[in-house]
Amino acid sequence: MLDCGFSVRQVQQRLARLGRVPADIDALLVTHEHSDHASGAGAIARRHGIRVFMTPGTYAGCRDQDIPTLNMLNCHAPLEIGDLRIEPVPVPHDAREPCQFVFEAGNLRLGVLTDAGHVTRHMLNAYEGCDTLMLECNHDLEMLARGPYPPALRQRVGGDLGHLNNAQAAKMVDDLRGGGLGRVLAAHVSEKNNTHALARAALAASFDCDPEEIEVVAQDAGIAWQAVAASQMA
Numbered sequence: 001m002l003d004c005g006f007s008v009r010q011v012q013q014r015l016a017r018l019g020r021v022p023a024d025i026d027a028l029l030v031t032h033e034h035s036d037h038a039s040g041a042g043a044i045a046r047r048h049g050i051r052v053f054m055t056p057g058t059y060a061g062c063r064d065q066d067i068p069t070l071n072m073l074n075c076h077a078p079l080e081i082g083d084l085r086i087e088p089v090p091v092p093h094d095a096r097e098p099c100q101f102v103f104e105a106g107n108l109r110l111g112v113l114t115d116a117g118h119v120t121r122h123m124l125n126a127y128e129g130c131d132t133l134m135l136e137c138n139h140d141l142e143m144l145a146r147g148p149y150p151p152a153l154r155q156r157v158g159g160d161l162g163h164l165n166n167a168q169a170a171k172m173v174d175d176l177r178g179g180g181l182g183r184v185l186a187a188h189v190s191e192k193n194n195t196h197a198l199a200r201a202a203l204a205a206s207f208d209c210d211p212e213e214i215e216v217v218a219q220d221a222g223i224a225w226q227a228v229a230a231s232q233m234a
Contacts, residue, residue, distance in 0.1 A: 001025045001050075003029070004028055004030070004040040004044055008043050008047050011044055018224070022047070022048040026051070026081055026082055027052070027053055027081045028041060028053070029073075029101060030053065031058075031115060032093060032095035032099075033058045033096060035063075037115070038054075038058070041054075042062070042064035042066050045068060046067075049068075050069060052069055052070050053072075053073045054070070055073055055098075057095075073088060075088040076090065085104040086103055087104070087126060089126040089127070090122070091116040092118055092160060093115045093162070095115075098116075100116065108228050109129055109130045109131050111127045111133040113134070113172075114188040115188065117163065119171070123172075128176060128179040129179050129180060131180070131181070131182050131229065132184070132226070133173070133181060133185070135169050135172065135173065136164040136169060136188040137164065137169045137187070137194065137203065138157070138194065139158070139165050140193060140194045140198045141167065143192075144165070157190075169203060170202040171206070173206040177206070183229070184214065186200065186216045187216075187217040191219075200214040200216065
């Protein structure tokens with residue numbers, strides 16, 4: 001499980017939609033300490049004994065530090081959990097020691113990247129060769145500029161330690177396509193500063209596909225199980 005910003009009850013409900021229960025979870029990886037990603041980590045660890053992995057900086061920033069199953073991870077060192085090989089990827093974000101992850105099983109690679117203010121060379125190298133990438137398309141620049149956020153929050157969201165906008169995400173997809181990227185999903189899409197249509201259009205332009213082929217991960221509805229298939233690109 002990646003991140004837990006929900007109550008135990010909400011997690012159980014969301015798992016049930018996928019035909020799973022908390023006992024099926026081997027581990028919880030936490031990307032950073034912001035409440036929408038980490039607020040439920042301690043509670044679910046205490047209730048169900050799930051191992052929790054996070055960086056020392058992330059733990060230092062968590063409000064709930066009562067995590068009896070805590071495992072500190074090095075964001076520069078791969079780890080293995082069951083059959084998964086997991087590569088943490090340090091990212092620029094306004095948190096203490098944030099990282100995102102690439103998951104590898106056999107010859108398949110799934111990358112998850114949200115909550116990053118810009119794309120670094122290290123990030124491009126880490127996500128190269130992913131078959132599927134779940135990528136942040138947080139905001140549209142024009143909508144953010146005209147939106148309801150106060151100036152300080154607009155500056156934070158759009159800054160180098162904030163969130164990826166549609167154009168940044170599209171540029172990353174364009175840069176990764178030569179490495180065999182076969183599928184991309186849009187995630188962490190702002191309800192106030194973006195639309196699903198704009199996010200789809202931006203990624204589709206770089207991915208050379210119909211916008212309707214780009215699936216958007218919605219916060220409330222979530223997403224069904226997805227198959228990670230090896231890319232057929234040369």
